[in-house]
Amino acid sequence: MAAIWINQIVQGVLLGGLYAMFAMGLSLSIGVMQFVNIAHGDLIVLVSFLLLTLTSGLGLPPLLAAAITLPIAFVGGFLLQRLLLQRVLGKGVLPIILVTFGLSIIIQNGLLSAYGADTRKVAGGAIETATIPIGGGVNIGVLPFIIFLSAIVLIFALDRLLYHTRLGARIRAVSDDVATANLIGLKSARIYAVAMGVVGATIAISAAFMSVWTNFDPSSGPSRLLVAFEAVVLGGLGSLWGTLVGGVALGVAQAIGAQFDAAWQILAGHILFLVIFVIRPQGLFPRN
């Protein structure tokens, strides 16, 4: 009996790695750039379809396809910020929400027209089914384990970028006070665009993992956004490591919920989110 629960918790932790992946870019845009990108989940799905085209359409190996999408997503994020989001930044909360909501609808309908409503998945090969026995009848999937480790590495890299590099200092400076940044001569629009490029890169990485691990369709974006948003808020705005903890908390809650009843899986995550949000609205590890 204990092994079943241990197994569920372990699977939940690994699932949390994927959720943290979804949430990382959102954590950057909310916590550091201070805006909510409603299209975040749809962008993940958009890149997933790009990967699908590269692998199924052009026959490229998944790893090569992911390597190709990474710079494309960076440039896409950069241009999205420079050409669209920058126009509404600093004009209140509502305009950026409306613009990204509109973007979300455009992406969903565009994907629906191009690919249809069918559920898709990128074939990852043998790694999808490979497992590692860790004793006591508990096995962990190689792919989920790699995703979890990648989430840790990615968060570490983002943390280094933000808090230990000159670019990171500039991003945080613009985040602190964009008016002062402009006044003293910082190129704030460019800095925002680079930061959004970094968000694009995290979207590409999470899309690569998601598209191999789970199914997706053109309307999957909002559910990914919801999970990402909950992980960011649970972890504490602006805290990348907190986002990982938030993702793991959601994953474990879902796994435990599913153990009681499959219908409880998603609900358990939302309930945990609501409970922690009521008790600790600033999140578990808010960044001061």
Added chain:
Amino acid sequence: MSDALLNIENLSVFYGEFRALFGVDIAVKAGEIVSMIGANGAGKSSLLKAIVGQVGRIEGRIAFDGDDLARLSTPEIVARGVALVPEGRRLFPSLTVEENLTIGQEIGRGGDLGFDEIYRYFPILWEKRRQKTRELSGGQQQMAALARALLANPRLLLCDEISLGLAPVAIAALYQVIPTIRDRGVAILLVEQDITRALAVADRFYCLLGGRVNLSGLPRETTRETVAHHYFGG
């Protein structure tokens, strides 16, 4: 003034329908401290923001070493050697002192004034270099704001009310450094409300009232009372 580094001619500044400056003429030479004295709302900060390209619309000419600054963006103006110490310090609060100063150095034009010299001017900043600037006292924050501008190695330093709201000991520390900077050949345009302080440190001064220069000259050729009379528009 033909030998001036900064030459402002007939400058007017507009915020929509509102006009903040009316045909102002100002010049600052290299190695000179010029004080701009005026009450709240006189247009002092608008003048400085116009120089760094941060106001909506201007008329007139702002020439810096021959360049028309109105044609340049703020980063281009800063890279040419104009640095501003904004009113109210305006540091980046979640960044450390060192990070704030490094940003100042990176956006500047490069030069021989570096961290060693800054820390000699303000030893407290060395001690606090790893602390976030929101944890500093007002005086220490103002030192960091001045240091950030100095690390850009400006040829023209614009200081917007650097003594505002500070303890006398902090003001004295800041004003001790200003002449030292001038002696390096830097032109300094100092906006102040404190008439005594502004006259004491300046080589020349202007008095601004209602967006117009109503008095200018040399501090030694005027009295505090005369300036105060023009300051209040009596």
